[in-house]
Amino acid sequence: MTDFTPGQRWLSESETELGLGIIKELDYRLVTVEYPAVEEERTYAINNAPLSRVTFDTGDTIRTEGELELTVAEVNELNGLKVYMAHPAGEPDNIQPVPETLLGHTLRLNSAMDRLLSNQLSSNRWFELRVDALNAHCVQQQSRIKGLRGPRIDHIGHQLYIADQVANRYAPRVLLADEVGLGKTIEAGLILHQQLLTGRASRVLVVVPPALVHQWFVEMVRRFNLHFSIFDRERLDALQPETSIKDMLAQIIAEESIAEEKGEAPSNQDNPFLTEQLILCSTDFLAECDIDELAAADWDLLVVDEAHHLEWSEDAPSEGYLRVEAVARQARGLLLLTATPEQLGLESHFARLRLLDPDRYPSLAAFREEQSHYQEIAQLAGDLHDQPSWDADLISRAQALLPDMNIDDDNREAVLAELLDRSGPGRVMFRNTRHNIAGFPLRTVHGYPLPLPDEYRYDSDESLEGQLHPESLYHDDRWCALDPRVSWLEQFFKQHRHDKVLVICASRHTASDLHAHCNYKLGMNIAMFHEDMDLIERDRAAAFFADEVDGAQALICSEIGSEGRNFQFAHHLVLLDLPLNPDLLEQRIGRLDRIGQREDIQIHVPYFEGHAQEVLYRWYHEGMNAFEHTNPAGHDIYLRSRDALEPLLSSDPEYTAIDALVEETRVITDELHTLMETGRDRLLELSSCDSDKADALKAALQEADDSSPLPFMQRVFDRYGVDQEEHSDTAVILKPGPHMRDAFPGLPDEGITMTDDRATALSRDDMQFMTWEHPMVTGSMEMLLGEDRGKAAVSLLKNPRIKAGTLLIEAIYTVESMAPRHLQADRFLPCTVIRHLLDGNGKNISQAISHDGLSQQCHKMDKPLSRKIVSSQKPLLEKLLKGNEAAAAKEAEAIIASSLEAMRKEQSHELARLKALQAKNPAVREEEVTALENQTAQLEKLLSNAQCQLNAVRVIVAGGE
Template identity: 85%
Template sequence: MTDFTPGQRWLSESETELGLGIIKELDYRLVTVGYPAVEEERTYAINNAPLSRVIFSTGDTIRTADELELVVTEVNELNGLKVYMAHPLGQPEDIQPVPETHLGHKLRLTTALDRLLSNQLSSNRWFELRVDALNAHCQQQQSTIKGLRGPRIDLIGHQLYIADQVANRFAPRVLLADEVGLGKTIEAGLILHQQLLSGRAKRVLVVVPSPLVHQWFVEMVRRFNLHFSIFDAERLNALQPKTSIKDMLAQIIEEEKAATESEDEDNGEAPEQTWDNPFLSEQLILCSTDFLAECDIDQLAAADWDLLVVDEAHHLEWAPDAPSDDYQRVETIARQARGLLLLTATPEQLGLESHYARLRLLDPDRYPSLEAFREEQSHYQDIASLAGKLHDEASWSADLKAEAARLLPDMTISEDQREAILAELLDRSGPGRVMFRNTRHNIAGFPARHVHGIPLPLPEEYHYESDEEREGHLHPETLFHDDRWCTLDPRVNWLEQFFKQHRKEKVLVICANRHTATDLHAHCNYKLGMNVAMFHEDMDLIERDRAAAFFADDVDGAQALICSEIGSEGRNFQFAHHLVLLDLPLNPDLLEQRIGRLDRIGQTEDIQIHVPYFEGHAQEVLFRWYHEGMDAFEHTNPAGHDIYLRSRDALEPLLCGDPEYTAIDALVSETRAVADELHTLMETGRDRLLELSSFDSERAEQLKQALADCDEDSPLPFMQRVFDRYGVDQEDHSDTAVILKPGQHMRDAFPGLPEEGITMTDSRATALARDDMQFLTWEHPMVTGSLEMLLTEHRGKAAVSLLKNPKINPGTLLIEAIYTIDAVAPKYLQADRFLPTTVIRHLLDANGKNISQAISHDGLSQQCHKMDKPLSRKIVGSQKPLLDKLLKADEARAVEEARGTIDGALEKMRQEQGHELARLKALQAKNPAVRDEEIQALEAQTEALEKVLGEARCQLEAVRVIVAGGA
């Protein structure tokens, strides 16, 4: 039992932030400790009180309650209390007694040496976990693909390349214009994730069409662990300040009074209203274009956005004399936001004016007028044509070399310099500075698509007389109020036979209406006894995840997933190869979205598209219009929306009533002519220069390989040790997944762990197939939060352990010292590019010699074992002067060693920043797409980096005293 005496000073091992405690009361089983620094008390059981005695030694500096600093010269004891003989700093002759009851209360043991010498010891396992966390943190900061490894995405080269190019810019302002199906949302998410992780951006606003709000929300959460707040009118009203009538009258009186007093100065204008801005309540906000059209746009624009993202930007209509209201509202925000991402799959297909309007939003100074843009574009096509020839032709003709020399007079034009010449041409013309566009022409890896039309007779019950209600013709089953239609609809009979013929294959079924999906699911499940799942908009996210996971399960999962239209949004089912379209949407883009659930890079087989339709019916009209008119099933159709606009007058009348085949043939013929015209126009306008600047296959392969290598470095083994230490319950889910739940002994909330638990996988393949699992990477919030928690706590900073090695004499003393070199800097400076947290390890013998080269940390840890705390404290107490002397001398050596690392980081920073600054200035002289803001930001960044790197420090982060014992 520990001997306590009232008045003694003790420290709480679990709550060192309470300061120095004083024993107030005790009885045979309890001890009460007061903590004057925080004016709190704690009562502990005497037998297991988490307290350690604070005793200072000769030479230590102590602080009294009245803030006087004294140096201890002698330690005496009186009635169980320590009395220190000490003198003020610099006055050794002025010796005075200081009872420990007079010591100051604000003892802060933050350094590893402080904690060691005051016997604030952690276990051996905590020390080893802290060292591993330091090394992991160091490795992540040194990663060349930081920001790319965390998202749940396929490793697709062009997406990674664009993210790598854009996300490293200061406040990027670019147009992401990849063709339909190439993943613009993924690219935007990667850029957002990297900008937020690096600290370049903190506040983001995403504006999307209303039907895409849910899809974006799910994509950002599931793929990037970014939790956006959806703002609509209801949420905005809830955030508005609630002011009483009395307060409103008082404010009006104050405003009128202020206006009167300042009338002579401001011409009588009332002071600006000072309501709190509700858009400052969240960092990441997602809203619809409909909400944007109704909200206070000046208030929204004033919310200090680092990055604005606008999806489907081609819907923002603009004309020189009549820009749309939507366009002007986006422009209001874009002028104040530092960065801007515009997403559109049809950047130029809606005309040169529309394309100019998008670029004008990105940089109005660079694109001041439509006339100047037309002039620039007239010369640009010649450069694009030249770039294509230089890239494609193995041997360059004399005329081709002469044309290249005319544009690049300062370079030697030779096939040997092909890459350098193309790179310089791209830089000087610079389309990739503001715009990225990839098409299926320059991206490989997509599957073939095959369509199978199944004509079926129209049931008598489906005959619909109205010529006005188009819905009844396109979806005749909606005329019924229950599932009776399933027994008479030949599409259902056909689907039953199809399921039986493809029992071992996954089938995705999409229909427009939720009630159609639920009726069909009930019929197949309960009346036909088939194993099918369901997915529709009335299900919550957890239910949808379970349905998708059930469908993805190869062993016991559902054969088919029956979806309403929402099944074509935000989910990828590329493990399935059969797509059944029970009906067809009127919107060509929606049809492409449906097919896009299977038609993705990574699809391993050709896609079989099955379309059962009724003969002589609106469904046949749509099938033939899509298939024969525009070839929309078997090939992507980026011009689909324009084709619809030009043929809808002929199409829509045929969707009501009983169409004649001659009218259908005429529609198909007209649509084919329009489609051929638009496709030819798009192909002839194909921009080779833009394609070349949008994708570098060599760099893309490097990124893919680096990410594949990172996938092999799973954080799970490290995190399992963290879970054990913090009391998180773990349960195996499968070979590649684990279930985590809060344990009964968890003291505090664990980062990223909900009360209901979570399932995690460190397998990218599993994560892509199972939306209900989270993808555990070194960039996952649970991992980054755990590292931050570990490294900001004091546990593991000091430990004593027993070394069992028969080759080492018992009683041998070793000291393992772990130092870190850190540059304290704001995240957005990204100082860790040049000086990441760097770990220095020293292993000292009793003479202070560094023998770390002889044995590694891991090798040593395998031989180190737990030592009881009383014995540990006794060893530290007996060796305190030696430990203090050895560690202080060693820290001086570590600081000197760190100086070389810091100087090297400064030199690297000066070279890289100087090179990039010179490149941007030279490029700006040739290509005005390089903004002044980028150059100014780089110069300011360089100046700030010079300061923070010069102030980098080396400090002792953890120390372990090792005493050799028996084998």
């Protein structure tokens, strides 16, 4: 067993890019190593830690934390730690002690050369794979759309634009308020994915209503490969240590006493919310948990869905609002999601904005005053955008708000941009509506009145559940034989035998009974989907439904079918019953009503005459037109018409009473829609989506889709022993092979099906979407580049034009900076490959033949012969490679200088823009400016210390044809 001592310096053999580590903690079986260069830690098992001790000998050059280079004159040891007696170059008498704890955190390594000269050789194919992985890694780091290409989403412009605008900010605090159906959850997921992938965030808390916990969990996994841990009361209890109340109180008192003596806050080391990085919980859980513990868990991002449910008033904010506020004040970033922003109440809109930035929105009175002037600006923005030419009156109105600008048609874009910068709420709020987003299908509803069976006639004291869903009174599927909706559905399936049909009903029991009746008694090809099925079973059911050739004609879902799934390949929707919640109805229709739906949606509603189902159908259709148009005001319409609606659902309704309800609902609907249209904010719409930038993002993503990682990954699978089986033209089945030596990243024991085709991925939830950002791809590249395989190789060159015995060296250098991920140094200095091809005289002839061209002529050489060649030519190889270091370093210096110049230029430009914008628009937070200044200072230092390292080397010997 290796002897470790805190303070010793060790290097990770599998992750050399972490820099020089320092032993931080030890116990009887684990060792924790801190890597200060990248601000990360690793914990290893002591008996098999992949670590190498780093020590220096007399004559070596060391570098201190203060970037001072010294020459080692003597090496001593004290309590297991090395102490180097060293002096500056040329000053041998200026000896100073340097404990190894004070060594610099970066380390210049030539491990590829060391492996070559010590005959630690890999095959030619491993070398080529390593070089291809390096090149791919460099390309991905330079990508303009980093973080956007990996998610399983359609290329929808406004979603991409919002994600790109928000995710590139430091600790974004924004309100995502797109209209129902426009994809707020996808926008939030894109922002989370990009922030996590780029290192801007690592700890995320998502709070959603209880009914949406499962939907969010599935969406984050399926679309974004983000695996959240769901926290509820049972999970929290399981994390608590089994301690008596007496012992617990004693521990708390002791900790507080120690903290008081030291002047510190009590330790949060036992905080259960620190056990996971990504946590998802419900608003019910938020209401009962220890809010102080939750708030203290160091969140980078807090996400709150359905934020309009947080009730607030100046005198009496709700408990739920106060709890969210407690976490939001300590979280660095905040995303609030709501489909109903300020149109339905200035006070509630202010309440959400003050969560985002309490300093910017200190009081409701000040906000009212500000809003009284804002509408004039919003109206002006709409007129400037819509009018084909600007008349004198419009120019005069614009000049009054922008006195320092030249207002004319030729300067249209600059005028609009300046107006948005000065007054636009797009810094804190994004809202797109169907007014300004194209691509949605039409919706048509078909009602089918059916006679009510005698068995379904209910007493007035029957529960509302029994009235709305009379089949729930049966405990088996006997109701299917007497329910006219079932016989109607049978005929409907026969009439639409070539169409895909989605059937949604409220209860899983209804869905199960109906599925059994249609499948086994009627002999139909029907799939089922409900909450008692596990995720794999649901995926299989959805895939069976999606299959165009051998798949199910219909999918019968419980209410969960309206959550988190996209069935836009179908355009027939049957609602076997209707929910009481208008938002839930819109969610059901939203499974088909998506951007990209190619057919008009046909909504079919069988209902019982003279029954609660008819009341609901007419209330929705005639009262609020909720089937054929989206209804963002649905929840408020329900609240205002509930007193007239619910009595009609609990007794035999009279048609005059239904007519009165419909008329009352229509009046309420018209009033609320007029209010929303009056409050329609053109300035907000214009700042929420820049169509030119959105189109550019879509084009870049399409280009990225054309560059599939599958060919590269197939070679990786072959090298690591992953079995590949063809599934279809666009998909492959991957399984652990019998010769696979180690666990492969992202590959479960049961195997996995993957596709690199976006269209297939969108229609097949049972398949994973392979992109360059998929965890399997990134994980396998990290594994490959973190290993020693491929760093040194010898190959045989077969080319009749080259004299046998000719020796060539292909040296692959990389230039990169060791920097914490959150600084995103790779924006300016991505990992860059320098390739040199040396002849026997040390001349670089890489321009004569490319790496790919050379590799086509290089062939396997037996290892004994390879080692013999290296041993016999070792002095020459060492001389050529060391002589070439200066040339590679010179190229690297030019690359580093260029990156520094680009960084300074971009950062100074962005800082100037942000400060100018802050002077005009107070929505720009001071901490954003400070963060940018700090980032620039750190990047200046870290980029200047970037290293050039020999990453792989191949010795090539020419032989006969």
